[in-house]
Amino acid sequence: MQQFPWSPAATKCSSTPIEPVSLFAEGADSIFADQRLCFMHKHQHHLPEVNIVILMFIPFEWLHSELSNICRSLLRVKQLHAFLLKTYLSEDPFYATKILRQYAVNSDINSAHHVFDKTSDRSVYLWNSMIRAFAQSQRFFSAISLFRTMLGADISPDGHTYACVIRACADNFDYGMLRRVHGGAVAAGLGLDPVCCSALVTAYSKLGLVHEARRVFNRITEPDIVLWNSLISGYGSSGLWDVGMQMFSAMKLVGKKPDGYTLAGLLVGIVDSGVLSIGQGLHTNSVFSPELRLRVQSSNDHSKMSSTFTYLIRIRVFCSILNPDLVTWSALIMGYSQAGVFEKVLYLFRKLNMEDRKADTVLVASVLASIARTANVGLGCEVHGYALRHGLELDVRSGMLFLIILEAFKVFEKMLEKGLVPDEATFSSLLSACCHGGLVKDGREIFRRMEEEFNIRPRAEHYVYMVKLLGSSGELEEAYSLIRSLPEPVDKAILGALLSCCNSRGNSELAETVAQQLFANNPADNVYRIMLSNIYAGDGRWDDVKMLRDKITGRMRKMPGLSWIESS
């Protein structure tokens, strides 16, 4: 960092501490045109004996915003760290915490730990950030052991400390540890701490123990918004979105204003439950009437429920929230998209745009993929146009497959007309198109013709398409019998496709059969470990879950959600 000569402004004011801003105002900008302006610490006791020493030509505002924004690269964090080390600020636990967290964000846990070690004056924030860094990088035992060290240190853990550890327990599916830490929090007098309790509610929900979550919630006399949201999300992800709706009403009754988290929690539950994919029929305005809710709860015949119902819920909920974030928008848009209410999808897309928010690639891709199921080219083009205008086209090509759905069969017919002979690849494309469009009947027909009419033996990829196509439309048994007609060992991609369908359709019995088979033949494959552990979790077999999880390394240690546990 280049040192600048003393500025006239600085010498003039040298007898009294000055704010960087006033220094700037006094015409220093010409001198510091290139290098912002000099700063000094606001606290008198930090100042050296000389009245003013210019340490660096960087303003606090800049430094703070640099430290608070997430640094995109490790190099940048290292530069900032090196900069701080040249100043007395590196001793300050506040700045040490900021740097530590930036290292953690960039997955450099060793450097984060180094910062922690080198900081002698450790605030609760510093401890918590280090514990969180360990937990988020899946170093569960380091997190717990640091937590234990903290218990013996001369600083007391607070609600956030316990929240970090509790979350780590849930992420690690360690129910026993969760109970112990919960007990510890109560013993430490944090049993009613709002932050700690929010984490507990989320953790218990994540383990499929939403009733336990509710018990934690019930002990709090005046739950804050985060606690409400945690519980509502817990119900949503546990398949009990209707209870979530009741909590939502209760929440408004006591005057708590819902926010984006509330809505996302509700919507996720509704979307997950598949209620939205149900057709038309019932028309009513009394969205929250007990009568209607009863009807919905007691009805197993989902076809009686209508998109009107969920549409009204959504709009109501949405309007009651002032400033929905992208997660909320996306949850809503995805809900409409999956429900097939595409005019709403486009309406919200435009609205999102007008509010100066930008849909990200995942949202656009998801919407396109789900429009693909309707094979509506016009809509697809409109959304695709949106993607192009926003420079998202590179990421959404998978969503554009719907065009090939429609075109594939036309091309195929033309091929035959011209006397061309289709080959294996031709049928791959056709079956792929059927998969994307959910065209079960066409798929079956093409698969049959392929062998009978054109004398082509299906390869593994053709079976994968068929299994996906059948499985995702609920024809699990048919998919399984197709597989059983094959000689052993069955290609793992085929079995994997069926397993994935079993999981998403909630058929745990068949899923376990398939998973065991896969697991036996492919012991090194993490994907099947995760799917299998998901099944074990559903049966509360936490020891089995942990055993599998311990063998998984890297990014895949993050487990999928367990939303079906409570409902199954």
Next chain:
DNA sequence: TCGACTTAGT
């Protein structure tokens, strides 16, 4: 004096 607890999707 400042930070932190809760949410989705190909």
